[in-house]
Structures are given as C-alpha cells and as structure tokens.
Amino acid sequence: xxxxxxxxxxxxxxxxxxxxxxxxxxxxxxxxxxxxxxxxxxxxxxxxxxxxxxxxxxxxxxxxxxxxxxxxxxx
Amino acid sequence: xxxxxxxxxxxxxxxxxxxxxxxxxxxxxxxxxxxxxxxxxxxxxxxxxxxxxxxxxxxxxxxxxxxxxxxxxxxxxxxxxxxxxxxxxxxxxxxxxxxxxxxxxxxxxxxxxxxxxxxxxxxxxxxxxxxxxxxxxxxxxxxxxxxxxxxxxxxxxxxxxxxxxxxxxxxxxxxxxxxxxxxxxxxxxxxxxxxxxxxxxxxxxxxxxx
Amino acid sequence: xxxxxxxxxxxxxxxxxxxxxxxxxxxxxxxxxxxxxxxxxxxxxxxxxxxxxxxxxxxxxxxxxxxxxxxxxxxxxxxxxxxxxxxxxxxxxxxxxxxxxxxxxxxxxxxxxxxxxxxxxxxxxxxxxxxxxxxx
Numbered sequence: 001x002x003x004x005x006x007x008x009x010x011x012x013x014x015x016x017x018x019x020x021x022x023x024x025x026x027x028x029x030x031x032x033x034x035x036x037x038x039x040x041x042x043x044x045x046x047x048x049x050x051x052x053x054x055x056x057x058x059x060x061x062x063x064x065x066x067x068x069x070x071x072x073x074x075x
Numbered sequence: 076x077x078x079x080x081x082x083x084x085x086x087x088x089x090x091x092x093x094x095x096x097x098x099x100x101x102x103x104x105x106x107x108x109x110x111x112x113x114x115x116x117x118x119x120x121x122x123x124x125x126x127x128x129x130x131x132x133x134x135x136x137x138x139x140x141x142x143x144x145x146x147x148x149x150x151x152x153x154x155x156x157x158x159x160x161x162x163x164x165x166x167x168x169x170x171x172x173x174x175x176x177x178x179x180x181x182x183x184x185x186x187x188x189x190x191x192x193x194x195x196x197x198x199x200x201x202x203x204x205x206x207x208x209x210x211x212x213x214x215x216x217x218x219x220x221x222x223x224x225x226x227x228x229x230x231x232x233x234x235x236x237x238x239x240x241x242x243x244x245x246x247x248x249x250x251x252x253x254x255x256x257x258x259x260x261x262x263x264x265x266x267x268x269x270x271x272x273x274x275x276x277x278x279x280x281x282x283x284x285x
Numbered sequence: 286x287x288x289x290x291x292x293x294x295x296x297x298x299x300x301x302x303x304x305x306x307x308x309x310x311x312x313x314x315x316x317x318x319x320x321x322x323x324x325x326x327x328x329x330x331x332x333x334x335x336x337x338x339x340x341x342x343x344x345x346x347x348x349x350x351x352x353x354x355x356x357x358x359x360x361x362x363x364x365x366x367x368x369x370x371x372x373x374x375x376x377x378x379x380x381x382x383x384x385x386x387x388x389x390x391x392x393x394x395x396x397x398x399x400x401x402x403x404x405x406x407x408x409x410x411x412x413x414x415x416x417x418x419x420x421x
Contacts, residue, residue: 053419056407061179061180062143084307085330088333091330091337096341103349105290106348115400178349193298193383194302196383197302197305197306198387201386215314220317232372232373234399236402237378238363239363239368253338255339257342264360272367274320276368277320
C-alpha cells in the first residue's frame with residue numbers, strides 16, 4: 001500500500017471492456033486511445049458509463065466516460 | 076396428430092431439447108442472452124429505458140457514432156490540454172477489429188412481445204393438452220402445504236423471486252440456461268445457489284407442513 | 286424497430302412458454318417434486334437443457350460478444366433468495382407468465398410479488414449499491 005496519493009487505482013482494466021459498445025472504438029492506433037489511457041485501462045471507476053451501470057440504469061451508447069453525451073453533427 | 080407430444084408431461088429429453096433450442100436460438104438470432112428477469116427490470120424502469128433508446132437511436136449507425144466520437148474526443152482532449160499527434164488525426168477507426176460484434180440493445184417493445192408470447196404459449200399448450208379452463212384456487216399440492224396461507228406464500232415467494240433474481244442478475248433462463256450454457260462462473264454459482272436453496276426449503280416444507 | 290426483432294421475440298417467447306407448460310414447470314406439484322427429488326423428470330429436463338445449451342453455445346454463437354458473468358457475492362446471495370421464493374411460489378419470472386396462460390389465476394399474486402420485488406431491489410441498489418455488477 002503506497003503512502004502517497006489519497007486514492008488507490010484499480011490494478012486491472014475495466015471489467016466491462018469486453019461488452020462496452022464504445023471500448024472497441026478506443027483503439028491504440030488512433031488518438032481515441034485517450035479514453036482508454038484516461039479511464040478504461042487506468043481508473044475506470046471515474047467512467048460515467050461504469051458508474052451509471054453500477055446504479056443499474058441503462059447506459060446510452062453515446063455517453064462518453066467523461067459524462068458528456070455525444071451529439072450528432074449538424075448536417 | 077401425435078397426442079403424446081401434447082399431453083403436458085413431456086419426457087425429459089424433449090423438454091431439454093426444447094429449452095436449449097430456445098435459449099441458443101434466441102441468442103444466435105438477436106445477439107443477446109435470453110433472460111426473463113432482466114426484462115422485468117427494464118419494464119419496471121420503462122420510462123428511463125425508453126428515454127435511453129430514444130437518446131441513442133441516431134448513434135446505432137456506426138458511421139454517425141464514429142464521426143461524433145472523433146469530434147467529441149478532439150474537443151475533450153483540447154479541453155484537457157492534451158496534444159493530438161497530427162498523423163493520428165486521419166488514422167482509420169475500425170470496429171471491424173477481428174472478433175465478434177456487440178449487439179445493440181433489444182427494443183423494450185420487442186421484449187414485451189416476448190413476455191406476452193410466453194403467456195400465449197402457456198395458453199396454447201393448455202388448450203392443446205386438455206382445453207382452457209380457469210383455476211381460481213391454488214394448485215392442490217400448494218394448498219396441501221400452505222392451506223389458508225397459500226396466497227401469502229405466492230405473494231411473498233414472488234417478492235423473493237423478484238428481489239433475488241435482480242440481485243443475482245438473472246433467473247432460470249438468464250443464469251440457468253444461458254449463463255451455465257456459456258460456463259460463466261457467476262451463473263454457475265447463482266444456479267447452484269438457487270437450486271440448492273429451493274431444494275433445502277422444499278424439503279423442510281415437506282417435512283414440516285405436509 | 287425491425288420486424289425481425291419483433292418476430293424473433295414472438296417466436297421464441299411462444300416456444301419457451303409452450304415448452305415450459307408442457308414440461309410441467311407451471312404446476313406447483315411438479316416443481317415441488319423436482320425440489321424434493323421425488324420425481325427426477327424435471328431435474329433431468331433442466332440438467333439436460335443446461336448440457337445441451339453448453340454444446341449449442343460452443344458451436345453456434347461465435348458471431349456475437351456477450352456480457353461476461355463473473356462470480357460475486359451477489360450471485361450467491363441473490364441466488365439463495367430466488368430459490369427460496371421459487372420453493373414458496375413454484376414460479377420464476379418466466380414460469381409465472383406460463384401459469385397465467387394456463388389459467389392459474391392465483392399466479393397473479395405471484396406476478397404482483399415479482400414486480401414488487403424487482404422494484405424493491407432497484408431501491409436497494411440505489412441506496413446500498415448491492416447487486417451483481419452488470420455491464421454497460
């Protein structure tokens with residue numbers, strides 16, 4: 001147990017990664033890996049999708065880990 | 076017409092085949108595991124479920140999803156002060172990464188149809204096996220055990236079923252058939268537990284009440 | 286909402302209800318005999334179905350990615366509670382609908398109980414954070 005830092009990071013990646021519809025989009029070959037390095041492979045308990053699913057609520061596919069709901073581009 | 080098939084007491088192998096065909100066929104066709112208790116969960120929170128379906132409908136198109144994701148990710152990274160390497164801006168994003176697809180959410184109306192058809196299936200079976208009749212008293216075996224407390228046993232038992240299946244995240248179809256069929260540890264555990272406690276309580280009830 | 290999705294739900298719902306009724310899962314006496322091992326027919330039906338499902342899933346559903354179900358305390362505790370309820374009522378969330386279809390009016394009480402229990406669990410989950418971890 002380290003003495004520094006108030007929060008203990010999860011030591012494994014997000015358990016939902018095999019079934020989350022957004023996770024396959026976050027590939028390491030693109031800047032979209034940002035989500036994985038910030039949430040999925042790091043502290044996934046910060047992820048809004050994970051938190052919502054923990055409350056037993058349905059998670060919309062356009063909810064980002066940051067809590068933002070994606071909007072469509074204006075045509 | 077083979078009346079043996081319609082007599083309401085199928086031999087074990089026929090029942091086993093029918094249940095397995097249903098569970099596997101459902102999953103293979105719809106990409107979702109068969110699980111009835113989950114449908115109750117969704118129906119109890121129908122408003123939230125329907126709102127979510129509406130919210131995400133436009134994003135079921137993969138092109139729309141990818142496009143929005145790229146745009147929103149860039150905005151988020153800029154907000155967080157993270158640099159984007161220019162050569163990665165145009166890198167292809169492909170969910171056709173080797174492997175199975177994740178199925179979209181099954182529409183709530185579809186699942187309601189499923190429940191209604193289970194009811195119809197029971198009615199059809201009864202009609203073919205001996206005709207449709209209404210039975211306003213508890214089953215004889217149930218009344219034999221519980222007597223005047225039979226309605227209470229049904230109600231309270233139902234509450235335990237509803238609560239327990241949601242806590243475990245599945246029921247006889249979700250954990251018992253689909254989950255165990257896929258050898259999922261959580262399902263094997265849940266199935267062993269619900270079968271075990273069912274056996275234990277039934278044996279106690281048979282000893283004490285019969 | 287495609288006709289295929291509705292149609293598939295209709296067909297499989299009908300098949301499940303029809304099968305459960307004919308196997309005898311709607312009858313409390315049959316279920317009680319299953320649980321007390323007085324009659325092994327339902328035990329063998331269920332066990333056989335699980336075995337066939339294992340074979341079926343291994344062969345057939347490679348196209349899709351399904352939610353994993355890790356073992357956790359909620360699986361066990363929830364399972365125990367569910368089993369107690371099944372022994373008391375003779376029903377599970379699917380079977381209760383079959384019972385109603387068969388004309389067993391008392392199953393309406395069971396259904397009311399199941400819906401209440403489902404709702405109660407939602408409250409408990411929001412309040413205490415219990416429950417098996419589902420996926421997003």
